[in-house]
Ligand SMILES: Nc1ncnc2c1ncn2[C@@H]1O[C@H](COP(=O)(O)OP(=O)(O)OP(=O)(O)O)[C@@H](O)[C@H]1O
């Protein structure tokens with residue numbers, strides 16, 4: 001479905017991605033794991049058109065998207081839920097969600113209903129301003145806003161960041177539910193253990209290079225992965 005081939009991305013003279021390949025098939029959850037500064041966020045930003053690659057190709061269903069601007073990609077169904085939530089603090093929960101459907105002419109109330117049934121906490125707080133939500137609730141809002149864009153591929157950047165264990169569990173459970181409802185997901189996570197537990201396949205990125213890829217269950221057994229990312233000796 002989504003294919004990234006030999007992607008190079010620079011920030012000025014710094015080469016953040018040194019020729020990475022990645023594929024996401026329809027219906028999969030694919031996890032992208034790696035340490036701080038490995039290039040995970042850069043990968044998502046480039047796929048969603050926020051960064052221009054120096055070279056390489058990004059295709060969705062064999063259509064070249066490499067030069068398509070970000071606002072058009074979101075209409076193509078490539079939806080990016082950024083690191084750090086980025087809700088609009090002074091707008092209400094409902095207004096934040098409606099922004100996720102921005103530019104769509106058709107009625108959005110059914111989409112809103114679906115998001116509220118998935119996240120009852122957001123329904124209860126629909127008129128509250130986003131800055132009054134807890135960290136976990138803001139993460140739900142960010143994911144909900146992404147769902148309002150009717151994603152074909154939902155890319156989540158560190159959805160569990162900064163959350164306590166109960167909320168981490170809840171967020172991963174919700175990701176599984178979103179997947180079961182038909183979404184294809186590319187998941188960036190520091191919590192490699194949880195990410196590998198729900199993913200079909202996974203990639204490991206180190207210093208701008210893909211060093212491992214495979215079935216998530218195989219990677220979870222890989223000694224190097226266990227040492228570097230699962231906190232084992
Ligand atoms: N705007 C920028 N200008 C210059 N360098 C940048 C910029 N953004 C990222 N980088 C560099 O690119 C590399 C990859 O960064 P990136 O944010 O993609 O990493 P990451 O894997 O998402 O890390 P983290 O887990 O900390 O979020 C890092 O070395 C980082 O310092």
Ligand SMILES: [Mg+2]
Pocket residue numbers: 040041042083157
């Ligand atoms: Mg990042």
